[in-house]
Amino acid sequence: MAGTGQFFVGGNWKCNGTKESITKLISDLNSAKMESDVDVVVAPPFIYIDQVKSSLTDRIEISAQNSWVSKGGAFTGEISVEQLKDIGCKWVILGHSERRHVIGEDNQFIGKKAGYALSQGVGVIACIGELLEEREAGKTFDVCYQQLKAYADAVPSWDNIVIAYEPVWAIGTGVVATPAQAQEVHVAVRDWLKNNVSAEVASKTRIIYGGSVNGGNCAELAKQKDIDGFLVGGASLKGPEFATIVNSVTSKKVAA
Ligand SMILES: O=C(CO)COP(=O)(O)O
Numbered sequence: 001m002a003g004t005g006q007f008f009v010g011g012n013w014k015c016n017g018t019k020e021s022i023t024k025l026i027s028d029l030n031s032a033k034m035e036s037d038v039d040v041v042v043a044p045p046f047i048y049i050d051q052v053k054s055s056l057t058d059r060i061e062i063s064a065q066n067s068w069v070s071k072g073g074a075f076t077g078e079i080s081v082e083q084l085k086d087i088g089c090k091w092v093i094l095g096h097s098e099r100r101h102v103i104g105e106d107n108q109f110i111g112k113k114a115g116y117a118l119s120q121g122v123g124v125i126a127c128i129g130e131l132l133e134e135r136e137a138g139k140t141f142d143v144c145y146q147q148l149k150a151y152a153d154a155v156p157s158w159d160n161i162v163i164a165y166e167p168v169w170a171i172g173t174g175v176v177a178t179p180a181q182a183q184e185v186h187v188a189v190r191d192w193l194k195n196n197v198s199a200e201v202a203s204k205t206r207i208i209y210g211g212s213v214n215g216g217n218c219a220e221l222a223k224q225k226d227i228d229g230f231l232v233g234g235a236s237l238k239g240p241e242f243a244t245i246v247n248s249v250t251s252k253k254v255a256a
Contacts, residue, residue, distance in 0.1 A: 002203075002225040002226055003190070003203065003204075003205070003206060003207060003225075003226055003228040004203050004204055005204055005205065005206040005228055006037060006038065006039055006206075007037065007038045007039070007206075007222075007228060007229045007249040007252060008038070008039040008041070008162050008206045008208055008228060008229035009038055009039070009040055009041070009208070009229045009230050009231075009232065009242075009245055009246045010040075010041040010042070010043060010063060010091075010093070010125055010162075010164070010208070010229075010230070010231045010232065010236075011041070011042040011043065011232050011236025011237075011242050012043045012065065012093060012096070012210075012231055012232065012233050012236060013042065013043060013044050013045060013065075013236060013237060014045075014065070014098070014233060015045055016045070016237055017044065017045065017048060017237070019048070019051065021237075022044065022048050022051060022052065023051075023055075025237065025238075025239055026051075026052060026055050026056050027239075028238075028239025028240060029042070029056060029057070029060060029239045029242070029243075030055075030056065030057045031239075032239050032240060032242070032243035032246075033243065033247075034059065034243055034246045034247060035246065035247050035249050035250065037249065038229070038246050038247075038249050039061070039229075040059065040060045040061070040246055041060065041061045041062070041063045041090070041091050041125075042056070042060055042061075042062060042063065042236065043062070043063035043064060043065050043091070043093050043125075044062070045065065046064060046065070046066075046079050049062060049064065049084075049087055049088075049089065050087055053087060053088045061090045061091060062088060062089050062090060062091070063089060063090070063091035063092060063093055063123075063125060064079065064084045064089050064091070064092045064093070065092075065093050065096070066079070066092065066093070066094070066096075066099060067079060067080065067081045067084055067092045067094070067113060067116075067117055067122070068080045068081065068113075068116075069109065069112050069113045069116055070112075070116055071116075081116060081117050081120045081122050082120065084122060085120060085121065085122060089122065090122065090123055091122065091123040091124070091125055092117050092122055092123070092124060092125070093125045093127065093164075093231075094110055094113050094114050094117065094124055094125070094126055094127065095110040095113075095114070095126055095127040095128065095147065095151075096127045096166070097127065097129055097166060097168045097171055098171075101131070101168065107146060107147055107149075107150035108150055108154075110147075110150060110151075111150035111151050111153055111154030111155070112154050114126055114151050114154055114155050114161070115154035115155050115156065118155055118156055118157065118160055118161070119156055121160075122160075123160040123161070123162070124155075124160065124161050124162070125161075125162050125164050125208075125231065126151050126161050126162070126163050126164065127163075127164045127166050127210070127231070128143075128144045128147040128148060128163065128164070128165055128166070128189070129143075129144070129147075129165055129166040129167045129168050129171075129210075129211070130143040130144060130167055130168065130169075131143075131168045131169065132168065132169035135167065135169065140167075140185060141185070141188050144165070144185060144188065144189060144192075145192055148163075148189065148192055148193075148196075149196070152196060152197060158193075158197060158201040158204075158205055161205060162205070162206045162207075162208060162228075162229075163189060163205060163206070163207045163208070164207075164208050164209075164210050164231040165182065165185050165186060165189060165207060165208070165209055165210070166209070166210035166211050166231060167181075167185075167211050168211075169211075170210075170211025170212050171210065171211045171212070171233065172212070172233060172234065173211075173212060174212050175211075175212060176211060176212040176213065176214075176217050176221075177209065177211060177221075179220050179221050179223065179224050179227075182209045182221060182224060182227060183224040183225065183226055183227065186207045186209070186224070186226035186227055187225075187226050189207050189226075190202050190203075190205075190207060190226055193205060206228040206229055207226060207227070207228050208227070208228055208229035208230050208231050209221055209227050209229075209230055209231070210230060210231030210232065210233070212234075213230045213231075213232050213235060213245060214234075214235045214241065214245070215235065215241040215244040215245060218230060218244065218245045218248040218251075219248045219251040220251075221248075222248040222249065222251045222252045222255075223251050223252060223254075223255035227252075229249075230245055230248075232245055
């Protein structure tokens with residue numbers, strides 16, 4: 001079974017940028033030609049979201065890179081889902097490997113965050129992915145299934161979720177998964193959804209790939225049946241290259 005959802009490409013800017021570099025990136029994105037049948041989202045650092053929202057074309061939606069696990073209040077340094085909505089964010093990236101493995105967020109905490117964001121009407125880009133040692137130990141599927149289960153246990157519905165498979169060994173390393181490696185996990189994720197949620201959710205949910213995607217490798221990845229788009233880090237900081245990745249949907253259409 002392949003995915004039926006519209007191609008989805010997200011740019012995760014991570015903790016990068018200045019007012020000046022972001023002004024330039026916005027102007028490049030505003031003038032880039034992007035295929036119309038792709039959902040395009042960028043995730044700036046929190047403090048630049050307002051700047052991006054007020055000057056970026058409406059063609060591109062805004063995501064946050066994190067959100068607090070419940071209603072806002074006395075939680076120093078956190079940003080609530082209510083605040084994200086207030087400032088115009090439609091999406092939030094949760095479960096990114098940098099938050100799992102650098103900050104120490106666990107499956108249950110991430111699941112709760114996803115449940116809360118969805119309950120407030122904010123879409124979730126739900127990241128999963130294995131470490132290199134987990135892949136080498138043959139645990140890739142187990143790790144991804146456990147991460148998926150934590151989301152499934154906590155979310156009210158799958159209507160507003162995009163799953164991002166991001167093998168940790170491919171993130172920021174220049175070592176992109178081969179199209180076959182990515183497709184193998186994407187199929188497994190879709191099967192997991194079919195067996196544990198429903199066939200409808202399995203076919204409708206976008207499963208996007210992240211990890212060293214760039215303008216040169218996106219077309220071959222996009223051709224894979226179960227790759228429904230990308231979550232892009234480094235290459236999303238360059239407007240024209242990001243647009244190339246968005247437009248790799250054309251390779252998908254040719255391959256279909
Ligand atoms: O983590 C990523 C997107 O969330 C991927 O980062 P890179 O594209 O820089 O490898």
